[in-house]
Amino acid sequence: MRASFGLTFFLVAAGALASTNWDAAGNSWWAHVQFLADDKLEGRNVGSAGYETAADYVVSEFQHAGLEAGAKDGYSQSVGFTKATLDEAKSKLTLTGGGMPLEVKLGDDALITSSMNVAGVDAPLVFAGYGLDIPEANYSDLKGEGLKGAIAVYLAGGPVNIATELKSHHSSGSERAAAMKAAGVIGTISIPNPRSMDIPWARQSANRLLPRMSLSDPAFAPQAAIEFTATWNPEKADLLFEGSGHSIQEILSAADSGQPLPHFRLSRLLEARVAVTQEKVESRNIVGLRPGSDPSLKNQSVIISAHLDHLGVGEKINGDGIFNGAMDDASGIASVIEIARTLKAGKVKTKRSVVFLAVTGEEKGLLGSNYFAQFPTAPGRLVADINMDMFLPLFPLRYLEVQGLNESTLGDDIRVAAKTANVIVQADKDPNANRFIRSDQYSFIRRGVPALAFKFGWLPGSPEEKIYRDWYRDRYHAVGDDLSQPVDLKAAAQFDAILVSLIERIANAPQAPQWKPDSFFRQFAK
Ligand SMILES: [Zn+2]
Numbered sequence: 247m248r249a250s251f252g253l254t255f256f257l258v259a260a261g262a263l264a265s266t267n268w269d270a271a272g273n274s275w276w277a278h279v280q281f282l283a284d285d286k287l288e289g290r291n292v293g294s295a296g297y298e299t300a301a302d303y304v305v306s307e308f309q310h311a312g313l314e315a316g317a318k319d320g321y322s323q324s325v326g327f328t329k330a331t332l333d334e335a336k337s338k339l340t341l342t343g344g345g346m347p348l349e350v351k352l353g354d355d356a357l358i359t360s361s362m363n364v365a366g367v368d369a370p371l372v373f374a375g376y377g378l379d380i381p382e383a384n385y386s387d388l389k390g391e392g393l394k395g396a397i398a399v400y401l402a403g404g405p406v407n408i409a410t411e412l413k414s415h416h417s418s419g420s421e422r423a424a425a426m427k428a429a430g431v432i433g434t435i436s437i438p439n440p441r442s443m444d445i446p447w448a449r450q451s452a453n454r455l456l457p458r459m460s461l462s463d464p465a466f467a468p469q470a471a472i473e474f475t476a477t478w479n480p481e482k483a484d485l486l487f488e489g490s491g492h493s494i495q496e497i498l499s500a501a502d503s504g505q506p507l508p509h510f511r512l513s514r515l516l517e518a519r520v521a522v523t524q525e526k527v528e529s530r531n532i533v534g535l536r537p538g539s540d541p542s543l544k545n546q547s548v549i550i551s552a553h554l555d556h557l558g559v560g561e562k563i564n565g566d567g568i569f570n571g572a573m574d575d576a577s578g579i580a581s582v583i584e585i586a587r588t589l590k591a592g593k594v595k596t597k598r599s600v601v602f603l604a605v606t607g608e609e610k611g612l613l614g615s616n617y618f619a620q621f622p623t624a625p626g627r628l629v630a631d632i633n634m635d636m637f638l639p640l641f642p643l644r645y646l647e648v649q650g651l652n653e654s655t656l657g658d659d660i661r662v663a664a665k666t667a668n669v670i671v672q673a674d675k676d677p678n679a680n681r682f683i684r685s686d687q688y689s690f691i692r693r694g695v696p697a698l699a700f701k702f703g704w705l706p707g708s709p710e711e712k713i714y715r716d717w718y719r720d721r722y723h724a725v726g727d728d729l730s731q732p733v734d735l736k737a738a739a740q741f742d743a744i745l746v747s748l749i750e751r752i753a754n755a756p757q758a759p760q761w762k763p764d765s766f767f768r769q770f771a772k
Contacts, residue, residue, distance in 0.1 A: 266743060271584070272735030275742060278307065278580035282554075283572035283729050290571060291558025292327060292459060292607050293527035300554055304532045304579060304604045311586035313534030316601055317623045322530040325606055325617045326462040329527045330361040332455060336521035339476070342368070343515040344489045355482040356435070357454045359475045364520035367397075367474050369432055371486060371516055373497075374398045375507035376405065377434065379425035380416045382766065383408045387509065394430035397474065397516055399486060401497055402438045406504040410674065411653065411766050414683040419611065423472050433474030433518065437494070439501060440480050442676075444718050447479050452561055453723065459610035461617055462526060474518050489513035529555070531614045532604040533623055536589060538753070540597035545626030547599045548753050549695075550585060550745075551615060551686050552578025552634045553608030563725055570728035573721070577738065578634035579604050584742045585749065596753035599625045608635070608686055615686035619693050629758040630656060631690035631697040632749060638702045639738035640717060641710045645703025646744070647672045649682040653765040654696035656752065663747040667740065672703040694771030696759040702737070 281287075281303055288296035305321045317323040337358055339350035350356050375387035377400025385408060387400065404413035415421060426434055445453075460466070478486060483494035490512045500507055532554065538544030556571030570576075586602050588594075601624040607613030622628055646664050651657040651673045664671045674681065682688070687697035704710035721727040752759060761768035 266739070268736040268739050271739030271742070275580045275584050275738050276733070276735050278583050279572055279576045280729060282576035282579060283570040285568050285570065289558040289569040290554060290556045292529045292555050292610060293329065294558055296558075297529060297555060297606065301530055301532055301604070304554060304583070307583045308532065308534035308586065308602060311534070311583060312590040313536055313586055313602055316533030316535035317531070321532050321534060323533055323618065323621075323623055324528060324530045325614055327459040327527040327529060327607065327610070327613065328462045328524055329457045329459050330522045330524050331457040332358055333521040333523060334358075334455060336519075338519045340517040341485065341514045342517050344513040348485065350485070353451045353454060354479065355485060356476050356478045357450060358520055359458070359477055360473065360520045361458045361460060361522060362471070362473055362520070363522050364474045364518050367433060367516070367518040369516060370396045371399050371435070371512040371514055372396045373490075373492070373508065373510050373512060374400050375509055376400055376403060377422065377426070377436070378404055378413070378416050379429070380408060380412060382412055388425055388429040388431075392511060395432055397433035397435060398426060398429075398431045399435045399437065399478070399512065401501055401507060402436050403442060403501060405506070409766065411682060415766065418683050418688070420468070423468065426472055431472065433476075433516075434472055435476045435478050435486070437478045437480050437483050439498065441502060445723050446719065447481065449724055450477070452563065453557070456557060456560060459527065459607060459613060461613050463617070465620060466616065474520065486512055486514060529606040529614070531606055531618050533618075534586065534602040535624070536586070536596065536600040536602070537625065538597050538599040539595040543597040544599050546629045546758055547601045547622075547624035547626060548749060549601050549603055549624065549628060549631040549690065550582055550749060551603040551605060551631055552582045553606070553614065553686055554579055554604040555606050555609055555614070557609055557723060566725045568728075569723070569725055572727050572729055572731065573636040573638060573733075574723070574727055575608070575635045577636060577639070581634050581637075581738070581742050581745065584739070585746055588742070588746050594750060596750060598629065598753040600749060600753055605686055612686055612689050615689035619689040619695070628690065628695045630752050631687050631695055632745065632752075633685055633687035633697060633699045634745070635685040635699060637700045637741060638714060638717065639734050639741060640702060640713050640732065641704070641734055641737065643669055643702060643737040643740045645670050645672050645705070646741070647675060647701040647703040649674050649699040649701075650687065650691075650697055652762065653767055654759055654761045656696050656698045656759050659751050659755075659759070660698060660748055663744050663751060666747060667744050669744060670703070675703075675706075691767050692770055696761055700741070702741070
């Protein structure tokens with residue numbers, strides 16, 4: 247049954263691909279990016295007027311694409327947030343113990359990332375390796391009494407011999423907070439490894455006063471929140487290690503050569519005072535529905551998602567302070583819209599329902615998708631999430647990197663869809679960057695729903711690798727992710743076409759997608 251289905255699919259898809267005008271399709275895709283990443287939308291921050299304009303645009307495009315309203319009242323699902331803004335002038339970190347007290351230079355030396363007011367923390371510092379607790383791999387940095395009442399200092403990343411997905415899961419904010427809390431830790435300081443730092447320190451520092459947000463619905467009250475959290479500049483980390491007999495160089499060399507990291511108490515203590523103001527903010531997810539045609543399978547929903555929010559407006563750099571977020575993630579929203587239009591134009595009927603989802607609050611911690619996954623307005627059961635977040639169409643599409651490729655049968659589906667278009671599928675090449683848990687697909691994965699996410703692929707040492715890496719260095723979460731950057735529009739349209747094939751395949755298959763028997767994430771499926 248499956249084989250003959252595959253053959254029909256192949257013929258239909260190959261026919262559709264051969265007749266597509268890629269330039270026109272690319273321009274149509276780019277027009278959405280141009281609207282959403284215009285300076286007028288001011289970076290589409292959660293709760294801003296620019297975000298509302300973007301949301302209205304998506305509603306109208308969903309209507310044109312023939313999608314039904316997919317939320318309870320129309321196309322919008324409202325989501326409530328608590329916004330926390332750091333008052334840096336009233337906040338202070340001081341290294342005490344072992345000599346003269348040293349005031350930490352906020353921005354240069356460290357960034358406070360707490361969302362809560364912190365008064366009177368004065369605690370010993372303990373270096374705890376990667377700060378991870380991974381029971382499945384029999385690995386723990388958090389054993390022993392030394393961490394009780396202490397601030398744990400750790401290097402971001404994880405041991406090379408532990409599977410990426412496992413490490414990624416346990417590095418997520420909520421898992422880490424729970425493990426730290428269980429170890430009695432009262433605060434954490436993470437030191438990024440310069441080798442896997444996506445955003446250079448200067449830019450992290452420039453963005454440090456952007457507000458943080460959390461979901462205000464009580465269903466999301468954190469199980470275990472760590473009161474004090476900070477990130478330390480790796481170039482200034484020896485301020486922490488002074489007098490301990492260890493250095494950041496020693497720790498980075500151990501990490502980079504795959505050696506175990508040391509665990510030790512630092513000679514300094516940290517005094518922290520953090521002032522945060524909180525306010526309520528409303529935003530919304532946009533949901534469009536293409537109901538399934540099969541009387542029973544229409545009660546299963548395939549989600550096609552991307553995030554509509556971005557970082558808003560920050561400090562001006564060379565006269566520009568607007569984070570346009572053209573690739574991050576106007577590009578993904580443009581693809582969600584184009585995929586819906588293509589299905590309408592082809593009068594495609596799918597047995598399962600397909601839900602088109604533009605979420606808010608991704609940049610604040612996958613919040614809009616988390617809300618939707620907790621309170622879905624889709625018909626019946628969610629069976630898959632296909633997420634697009636800056637898939638980076640910066641050069642021709644020959645390779646497609648797929649996160650989650652080997653975790654579920656969705657990996658087999660994307661292999662078929664890509665092969666039909668002569669595109670070679672690659673697994674995640676940069677596992678330490680934790681991309682599988684860093685976008686909205688993870689909100690679904692955590693609830694047992696198989697998912698995929700994508701990046702344009704490349705071969706190591708190729709010019710495409712350089713373009714890709716330069717993009718992260720120069721444009722990721724920077725004002726340069728705007729409409730003036732070079733983008734391969736034709737390749738973006740070809741990507742959309744592969745996604746259309748993939749979605750048809752998933753939405754029509756006799757069986758719903760399944761986790762692979764050896765997938766770590768299978769445990770989340772009920
Ligand atoms: Zn982003």
